[in-house]
Amino acid sequence: MFALFSDYTFQVVALGAALLGVVSGALGTFAVLRKQSLLGDAISHAALPGIALAFLITGTKSALGLMLGAMAAGLIATLLVSSISISTRVSYDSALGTILSVFFGFGLVLLTVIQKMPNANQAGLSTFLFGQAAALVIEEVVTMCIFGAIALTPTLLFWKEFKLLAFDPEYGQSLGMPIRYLDILLTSLLVVAIVIGLQTVGVVLMSAMIIAPAVAARQWTNRLGIMVSLSALFGALAGVLGAFFSSTITHLPTGPTIVLVISGIVVISLFLAPNRGLLWRWLRNRRNAQQLKLDAVLLDVYALAAQHTPMTHPHAEAVLNVMNEMSAKTERSLERLSELGLVEKVRTGDWSLTARGQTYVEQLMKDRFKTESTA
Amino acid sequence: MTQPQLEIQLIAIVVAAACALPGVFLVLRKMAMMSDAISHAILPGIVIAFFITSDLNAPLLILAAAMMGVLTVVLVELIYRTKLVKEDAAIGLVFPALFSIGVILIAQYAGDVHLDTDAVLLGELAFAPFDRLTIGGADVGPRAFWVMSVILLLNIGFITLFYKELKLATFDAGLAAALGFLPGALHYGLMALVSVTAVGAFDAVGSILVVALMVGPAATANLLTDKLTRLISLSLVIGIGDAIAGYWLAHFFDTSIAGSMATVVGFSFVLALMFAPNQGVVSVLRRRRLQRLNFAAKMLTIHLANHEGTPDEQRENQIDHLEDHLTWDAVFATRIVKFSEQRGLVKTAGKQLQLTDAGRVLASEAVVN
Numbered sequence: 001m002f003a004l005f006s007d008y009t010f011q012v013v014a015l016g017a018a019l020l021g022v023v024s025g026a027l028g029t030f031a032v033l034r035k036q037s038l039l040g041d042a043i044s045h046a047a048l049p050g051i052a053l054a055f056l057i058t059g060t061k062s063a064l065g066l067m068l069g070a071m072a073a074g075l076i077a078t079l080l081v082s083s084i085s086i087s088t089r090v091s092y093d094s095a096l097g098t099i100l101s102v103f104f105g106f107g108l109v110l111l112t113v114i115q116k117m118p119n120a121n122q123a124g125l126s127t128f129l130f131g132q133a134a135a136l137v138i139e140e141v142v143t144m145c146i147f148g149a150i151a152l153t154p155t156l157l158f159w160k161e162f163k164l165l166a167f168d169p170e171y172g173q174s175l176g177m178p179i180r181y182l183d184i185l186l187t188s189l190l191v192v193a194i195v196i197g198l199q200t201v202g203v204v205l206m207s208a209m210i211i212a213p214a215v216a217a218r219q220w221t222n223r224l225g226i227m228v229s230l231s232a233l234f235g236a237l238a239g240v241l242g243a244f245f246s247s248t249i250t251h252l253p254t255g256p257t258i259v260l261v262i263s264g265i266v267v268i269s270l271f272l273a274p275n276r277g278l279l280w281r282w283l284r285n286r287r288n289a290q291q292l293k294l295d296a297v298l299l300d301v302y303a304l305a306a307q308h309t310p311m312t313h314p315h316a317e318a319v320l321n322v323m324n325e326m327s328a329k330t331e332r333s334l335e336r337l338s339e340l341g342l343v344e345k346v347r348t349g350d351w352s353l354t355a356r357g358q359t360y361v362e363q364l365m366k367d368r369f370k371t372e373s374t375a
Numbered sequence: 376m377t378q379p380q381l382e383i384q385l386i387a388i389v390v391a392a393a394c395a396l397p398g399v400f401l402v403l404r405k406m407a408m409m410s411d412a413i414s415h416a417i418l419p420g421i422v423i424a425f426f427i428t429s430d431l432n433a434p435l436l437i438l439a440a441a442m443m444g445v446l447t448v449v450l451v452e453l454i455y456r457t458k459l460v461k462e463d464a465a466i467g468l469v470f471p472a473l474f475s476i477g478v479i480l481i482a483q484y485a486g487d488v489h490l491d492t493d494a495v496l497l498g499e500l501a502f503a504p505f506d507r508l509t510i511g512g513a514d515v516g517p518r519a520f521w522v523m524s525v526i527l528l529l530n531i532g533f534i535t536l537f538y539k540e541l542k543l544a545t546f547d548a549g550l551a552a553a554l555g556f557l558p559g560a561l562h563y564g565l566m567a568l569v570s571v572t573a574v575g576a577f578d579a580v581g582s583i584l585v586v587a588l589m590v591g592p593a594a595t596a597n598l599l600t601d602k603l604t605r606l607i608s609l610s611l612v613i614g615i616g617d618a619i620a621g622y623w624l625a626h627f628f629d630t631s632i633a634g635s636m637a638t639v640v641g642f643s644f645v646l647a648l649m650f651a652p653n654q655g656v657v658s659v660l661r662r663r664r665l666q667r668l669n670f671a672a673k674m675l676t677i678h679l680a681n682h683e684g685t686p687d688e689q690r691e692n693q694i695d696h697l698e699d700h701l702t703w704d705a706v707f708a709t710r711i712v713k714f715s716e717q718r719g720l721v722k723t724a725g726k727q728l729q730l731t732d733a734g735r736v737l738a739s740e741a742v743v744n
Contacts, residue, residue, distance in 0.1 A: 032461070032464050035461055035463055036463075037461070037463040037464040037466070037467045038408050038411075038463050038466065038467055040467070041408075041411065041467060045583065084648065087656075088598070088648060088654060088656070089597070089598065089654050090594055090597070090598065090648070091402070091405050091407070092405075093405050093406065093407040093408045094402045094405075094407045094590055094593075094594040094597070095594075096407065096408060097407035097408055097410060097411060097586055097589075097590035097591075097594075098407075098587070098590050098591050098594050098640070098641065098644055099641075100411065100583075100586065101411075101583055101584060101586040101587035101590065101591065101637050101640070102587060102591065102637050102638065102640055102641030102644070103641075104583050104584075104587075104637065105583075105584055105587055105631075105633065105634040105635070105636065105637020105638050105640070105641070106634065106637065106638045106641065107634070108630075108631040108633065108634030108637070109625075109628075109630045109631055109634040109635050109638055111631070111634075112629075112630040112631040112634065113628075113630055116629065204415055204471060204474050205471050205474070205475060207467050207471055208467065208468065208471030208472065208475075210467070211464050211467040211468055212467075212468055212471075214464075215460050215464050215468060218459075218460075219459060251482045251483050252479060252482065252483070253478060253479065253482045255475075255478075256474075256475030256476070256478040256479045256482075257475075257479070259471050259472060259474075259475040260472065260475050260476070260479070263468065263471075263472040263475075266468060270454075270457065270459055270460075276459055278457060278459070
């Protein structure tokens with residue numbers, strides 16, 4: 001395993017994948033918060049004709065040219081989607097689906113044109129579709145690094161503006177911010193992030209790299225700064241782990257492995273994240289249900305006790321069983337209540353309210369009255 | 376036209392029609408992206424069924440893929456219901472994960488599987504006529520044609536059978552639920568239909584272009600009509616038209632058939648976007664221009680009526696004065712005066728403006744209201 005980490009090819013692949021994770025994780029956060037999760041999917045599909053055109057124009061497969069072409073096409077597609085969905089009756093999702101598939105189809109047409117050319121030095125289609133992280137070379141990683149820096153620097157510079165754009169664009173508008181231009185800027189940065197990832201994980205899986213780290217990070221925090229950093233961290237972790245698994249297990253393609261790792265991180269976050277996590281929510285619900293059950297039994301004891309002076313007069317468990325709303329056995333609840341010192345077992349089957357129990361119930365009723373009258 | 380050409384077009388017609396039908400409801404329910412998600416997520420279903428049967432044409436494949444499609448919907452809803460993730464993000468989480476499983480399964484058994492992920496995504500309609508269906512030794516035509524015809528009939532059957540329910544659940548899910556129509560069951564039924572259609576169409580047009588044929592024609596037709604029956608028939612016509620035009624385009628330029636079909640889908644969508652009678656950009660712009668002119672003409676009549684018969688009339692009701700009073704520049708003022716004259720609201724005598732009876736009525740109505 002340590003031999004693997006000192007392996008040059010692995011280092012390059014892992015570095016590239018980690019870089020992709022950082023950039024798409026950080027920028028994906030904004031996309032997810034702005035309910036533009038599926039925009040990433042559209043951008044990555046729409047990049048195909050850009051790549052093909054760039055190849056047709058320049059005639060070379062240089063990564064830089066293809067990436068610029070992909071960015072131009074991706075940006076045009078997103079602008080089309082947003083202007084169509086804003087100014088016509090076509091809904092956002094229909095605009096997204098139409099633009100995505102039409103751009104991709106047009107890209108296919110261009111690719112078949114390229115294939116027919118005499119010096120058919122065809123830009124590898126399957127590389128674009130599924131990515132080819134294992135074939136990354138250091139020059140490409142350096143290019144990714146430069147584009148990553150280009151994508152992340154404005155995010156830091158316009159932090160305050162982007163934050164407002166994500167949470168309350170109308171307020172931003174009222175402050176006189178150029179919201180429309182900020183929107184275009186942020187979307188362009190997302191396009192850059194996606195294009196960086198295309199040659200690593202491919203078209204279909206790129207949307208996961210935009211959404212999944214952000215969704216995972218969202219579960220752990222309510223603060224944007226922490227969410228962006230966590231999302232970048234999760235993205236990088238998935239990149240490195242994916243690269244690791246795919247180079248240790250044969251026939252395990254890197255892109256899909258990265259996606260499965262990040263999906264795993266999402267599942268763990270959904271269950272285990274403090275406060276929001278499903279596990280904690282379940283425990284909390286159970287605790288609340290138990291508390292309500294105990295309170296109900298105690299209230300029954302109080303209702304009986306209130307008919308006697310002194311209120312410590314004992315009452316039969318059988319009566320409490322009948323009184324219980326769910327006609328449940330109350331023995332266990334009574335045991336628990338006596339542990340808390342709210343009731344007392346006088347003899348087997350007979351229970352009495354303690355002084356502490358009495359104050360507890362009176363306080364409880366006061367609280368309930370208060371919430372009911374304010375509600 | 377040669378025999379294969381004819382057959383390719385017949386396949387294209389049934390594929391386009393079969394896709395357009397569920398597509399209408401996807402578009403109306405704002406779930407267009409589910410077609411994208413499902414068409415990718417069925418991959419592991421196809422692969423697993425293929426491992427079991429080793430036959431890319433087995434009916435089990437379609438069944439498994441359809442189950443995968445429904446599983447996608449269930450998973451998306453399960454995640455969305457936790458309220459921890461928004462719906463679009465939930466879609467974007469589920470389908471790449473399922474697709475990844477499919478790609479990994481193929482890669483793991485790459486040696487003994489003749490299943491190409493490129494083919495799943497891109498399809499190749501040109502090869503469809505070579506895969507024949509033979510019944511009792513007799514060649515009855517391309518297999519894809521028969522498979523898609525059955526799926527088309529299934530779609531027609533489902534939609535005619537549950538037309539009323541679908542219509543209600545699409546436009547008013549709350550009422551449908553209140554009346555006991557089980558919108559949830561219809562929803563899953565529709566999604567199963569989308570999955571079956573997607574898997575049937577994938578080897579003809581590829582999964583990404585299934586999206587084009589499902590969403591494109593319905594989105595285009597939605598710009599042209601407000602009636603559901605007309606929407607369905609228009610989507611069918613547009614989808615079939617796009618498919619055939621796309622085929623011939625591909626034929627003449629010798630390019631990918633599925634790709635050029637999607638391109639034509641885009642082209643007809645843009646045409647509708649521009650020139651649709653009510654919703655089109657051109658007609659919206661024309662309507663806005665007319666509104667602006669009408670409003671300005673109304674302002675003019677009010678202004679004229681205001682000063683009619685007063686000592687200021689001579690000075691106020693002059694074309695040159697409009698610039699001061701209504702802050703119109705000379706060009707706009709001339710245009711509005713001309714417009715109002717054509718409408719019979721105003722008469723001109725040199726630079727002097729005079730209301731007609733119709734103009735007076737308009738002004739008084741505008742002021743009262």
